[in-house]
Amino acid sequence: MFSKKVVYVGDVPIGGKHPVVVQTMLWRPLADREGNLRDLIDAVNAGADIVRVSFPSPDDFEHLKWLVNHSPVPIVADIHYDPRQVILAVEAGVHKIRWNPGTIAVKRVKDALKLIAEKKLPIRLGYNMASLPRERIKAGEDVKEAILRIAREDVDMLNDVGVEDIVISIKSSTPNETIDLNKSLSQWFNGPIHIGVTEAGTLLDGTIKSSYALGYLLREGIGDTIRVSLSAEPWQEVKVAWKILCASIGQCRGLTIVSCPKCARSTGPVWEIAQKIEDKYAHIRKHITVAVMGCAVNGPGEAREADVGIAFGGPGEAVLFKKGKVYRTFHFDSDTDIMKIITTEIDKILEEEV
Ligand code: SF4
Numbered sequence: 001m002f003s004k005k006v007v008y009v010g011d012v013p014i015g016g017k018h019p020v021v022v023q024t025m026l027w028r029p030l031a032d033r034e035g036n037l038r039d040l041i042d043a044v045n046a047g048a049d050i051v052r053v054s055f056p057s058p059d060d061f062e063h064l065k066w067l068v069n070h071s072p073v074p075i076v077a078d079i080h081y082d083p084r085q086v087i088l089a090v091e092a093g094v095h096k097i098r099w100n101p102g103t104i105a106v107k108r109v110k111d112a113l114k115l116i117a118e119k120k121l122p123i124r125l126g127y128n129m130a131s132l133p134r135e136r137i138k139a140g141e142d143v144k145e146a147i148l149r150i151a152r153e154d155v156d157m158l159n160d161v162g163v164e165d166i167v168i169s170i171k172s173s174t175p176n177e178t179i180d181l182n183k184s185l186s187q188w189f190n191g192p193i194h195i196g197v198t199e200a201g202t203l204l205d206g207t208i209k210s211s212y213a214l215g216y217l218l219r220e221g222i223g224d225t226i227r228v229s230l231s232a233e234p235w236q237e238v239k240v241a242w243k244i245l246c247a248s249i250g251q252c253r254g255l256t257i258v259s260c261p262k263c264a265r266s267t268g269p270v271w272e273i274a275q276k277i278e279d280k281y282a283h284i285r286k287h288i289t290v291a292v293m294g295c296a297v298n299g300p301g302e303a304r305e306a307d308v309g310i311a312f313g314g315p316g317e318a319v320l321f322k323k324g325k326v327y328r329t330f331h332f333d334s335d336t337d338i339m340k341i342i343t344t345e346i347d348k349i350l351e352e353e354v
Contacts, residue, residue, distance in 0.1 A: 010074030015192035086112035117162030175213035192224035266294030268312030
């Protein structure tokens with residue numbers, strides 16, 4: 001979205017004016033072919049554009065090839081330690097290589113890089129503050145400055161061997177460090193930047209750290225592709241990524257719920273209905289905003305960005321509103337009655353042509 005140069009991973013463009021690309025990563029051993037494919041499809045259904053997988057051993061070659069052949073989206077091979085794995089990954093047909101210069105020294109990887117150049121494959125230089133190329137940091141050098149200097153040197157080296165399609169990520173497990181590093185990187189690197197907070201934590205902790213750091217960077221115009229790293233399923237990472245994109249730069253997908261916390265004015269089951277709607281429409285692609293508000297006094301006005309919403313009135317009574325304007329009042333005896341009214345309206349919107 002924000003870089004000057006566009007890099008294609010398979011048929012997915014990263015950078016330039018293109019939408020920010022959502023990535024996730026599989027976690028099962030490659031030998032678990034069906035398990036990985038199931039996770040991959042779940043992630044794609046949640047909105048993943050590209051999926052990455054570790055490729056740790058030559059024994060996984062046939063499994064990687066199988067995954068590439070069965071995947072509906074481009075596959076990125078994540079390579080550490082052994083540069084021969086890069087060559088095998090290219091042979092398996094992957095669409096991009098993620099190379100960590102902290103775990104494979106530059107001089108050991110040159111042959112593999114020449115092959116990448118020949119095949120015109122993109123590469124991500126994926127730096128991680130937890131696995132720095134320590135031997136390249138000069139005595140007394142600031143670590144953050146060192147990693148930026150090393151990234152520049154590696155880009156020059158890749159260009160020298162003919163690799164032009166380069167994406168860079170510099171990740172830290174600290175949100176503020178992630179922000180600082182990527183701001184510095186964006187000042188000189190014209191290619192796409194992959195942003196993420198590494199080892200961010202569990203669903204709640206990781207979502208908060210990632211939302212803060214990635215939302216900040218995206219709002220500043222930094223970040224062409226994102227991965228939210230969570231100790232959770234890949235499809236959950238993808239869901240969170242979309243929520244961050246929607247909240248920070250308005251790149252939305254699926255359902256956005258606007259619901260109030262309730263207060264003494266509330267007269268209805270706000271939390272329960274909001275949750276039921278979220279569960280029922282968890283898999284939609286079209287972006288729609290639905291509101292569930294506790295009172296008709298403030299509800300429709302406070303949720304005026306919602307395509308459709310309900311606000312509770314007196315006991316057993318609620319109003320249906322669209323874009324902040326009250327549409328009609330209805331009576332209900334149960335949650336089922338409420339769900340019937342609101343889902344009829346949501347389904348109508350979903351059926352409309354985009
Ligand atoms: S919308 Fe009404 S019920 Fe909900 S928090 Fe605001 S004032 Fe309270």
